[in-house]
Amino acid sequence: MSKAPIAIIGTGIAGLSAARTLHDAGQPVHLFDKSRGSGGRMASKRSDAGSLDLGAQYFTARDRRFNDALRQWHAEGWVDQWAPNLYQAREGQLTPSADEQVRWVGTPTMSAITRGLLGELPATFGCRITEVFRGEQFWTLVDASGASHGPFSQVVVAVPAPQAAALLPSAPNLAAVAASVAMEPAWAVSLGFATPLNTQVGGCFVQDDALDWIARNRSKPGRDGEFDTWVLHGTSNWSRQHLDLSKEAVIERLHGAFAELIDCVVPAPEFTLAHRWLYARPAQAHEWTALADAGLGLYICGDWCLSGRVEGAWLSGQEAARRLLENL
Ligand code: FAD
Numbered sequence: 001m002s003k004a005p006i007a008i009i010g011t012g013i014a015g016l017s018a019a020r021t022l023h024d025a026g027q028p029v030h031l032f033d034k035s036r037g038s039g040g041r042m043a044s045k046r047s048d049a050g051s052l053d054l055g056a057q058y059f060t061a062r063d064r065r066f067n068d069a070l071r072q073w074h075a076e077g078w079v080d081q082w083a084p085n086l087y088q089a090r091e092g093q094l095t096p097s098a099d100e101q102v103r104w105v106g107t108p109t110m111s112a113i114t115r116g117l118l119g120e121l122p123a124t125f126g127c128r129i130t131e132v133f134r135g136e137q138f139w140t141l142v143d144a145s146g147a148s149h150g151p152f153s154q155v156v157v158a159v160p161a162p163q164a165a166a167l168l169p170s171a172p173n174l175a176a177v178a179a180s181v182a183m184e185p186a187w188a189v190s191l192g193f194a195t196p197l198n199t200q201v202g203g204c205f206v207q208d209d210a211l212d213w214i215a216r217n218r219s220k221p222g223r224d225g226e227f228d229t230w231v232l233h234g235t236s237n238w239s240r241q242h243l244d245l246s247k248e249a250v251i252e253r254l255h256g257a258f259a260e261l262i263d264c265v266v267p268a269p270e271f272t273l274a275h276r277w278l279y280a281r282p283a284q285a286h287e288w289t290a291l292a293d294a295g296l297g298l299y300i301c302g303d304w305c306l307s308g309r310v311e312g313a314w315l316s317g318q319e320a321a322r323r324l325l326e327n328l
């Protein structure tokens with residue numbers, strides 16, 4: 001009889017990091033995601049103005065293992081370096097802020113990375129898992145339509161902390177840890193202009209009431225499209241305070257803040273889009289790397305276990321896979 005696969009809930013970078021390592025070690029896996037495609041918070045959104053990075057904007061690599069993975073992804077053509085004209089804005093003052101930091105992006109879109117990692121691995125998309133329970137020997141998952149999936153030998157939960165907590169009644173201690181992690185929201189807005197804006201800005205760290213970051217999408221490698229598209233991120237505070245504002249009002253407010261900050265005339269955009277990330281980043285940094293109940297065969301990973309960044313999410317997935325393999 002063939003071996004029961006390992007279920008992995010979440011096809012963000014953490015879930016796919018674990019999935020690839022388990023697959024490469026000869027373990028069968030099956031991934032689930034509530035979205036239509038992989039990537040989670042580092043997915044790109046297809047739009048009338050081309051593909052847009054609405055979540056993660058770029059990532060840095062400090063860990064040797066992540067640097068090694070990046071070298072491979074680069075050879076595959078999934079990533080490239082992004083060296084924008086960097087600025088910062090403080091108290092309304094926009095100033096150049098170049099630095100030596102190497103920054104990476106997926107090419108031609110952020111989704112290229114998780115799509116590459118997913119490859120031909122078996123996955124069920126558009127499937128929100130609502131229950132995870134263990135029988136005598138195997139795990140069963142239940143989705144929002146009431147359908148059951150299984151049997152699975154182990155489960156890896158790779159979703160944001162509040163969503164993980166809801167899936168962990170079989171492991172109350174792990175559920176309590178996940179429930180203790182607060183995650184901050186972020187509004188993301190994209191504006192597209194038919195005539196390119198007359199500015200040198202490629203990316204800008206903003207210290208403002210409303211805005212946290214702005215980026216010129218086409219300054220990233222491999223991005224094209226007929227519009228000059230920009231991505232604006234609201235600060236955690238502003239986003240929390242305006243969580244239930246309509247998308248139109250959010251676009252208007254962040255467009256206004258952008259127009260005040262940038263060093264050129266900003267006309268009415270031809271294209272607009274707003275996206276609300278409810279669980280954008282952990283409110284505090286944690287250093288669990290991954291969580292596990294090896295006796296049960298339950299493993300938890302995600303950016304919230306380590307650093308709240310792409311690199312941390314990937315390392316967390318590696319650690320979940322390592323611990324699982326160690327306990328086989
Ligand atoms: P996620 O990417 O959230 O993946 C979880 C997946 O699980 C999702 O695909 C989701 O659909 C799925 N899921 C959730 N619940 C269920 C369920 N019940 N059933 C099935 N599927 C489920 N990081 C950086 O390093 N640099 C940046 O510039 C940067 N900017 C950011 C800007 C914004 C606006 C946001 C939101 C994040 C940013 N980040 C950045 C953080 C980075 O995106 C995350 O750290 C990383 O992508 C998290 O990966 P993950 O796999 O842990 O989680």
Ligand code: NAI
Pocket residue numbers: 058059060086087088097098099101185186205212233280281308309
């Ligand atoms: P990094 O080293 O480029 O940036 C870290 C922080 O240092 C920046 O947020 C910024 O405040 C500051 N900084 C870096 N370079 C600067 C410069 N040239 N001029 C002025 N300030 C500069 O990248 P790292 O550590 O990999 O972080 C990734 C980015 O992801 C950060 O910008 C972080 O804020 C962002 N992020 C955003 C989330 C959101 O929800 N909006 C969620 C998670 C991460």
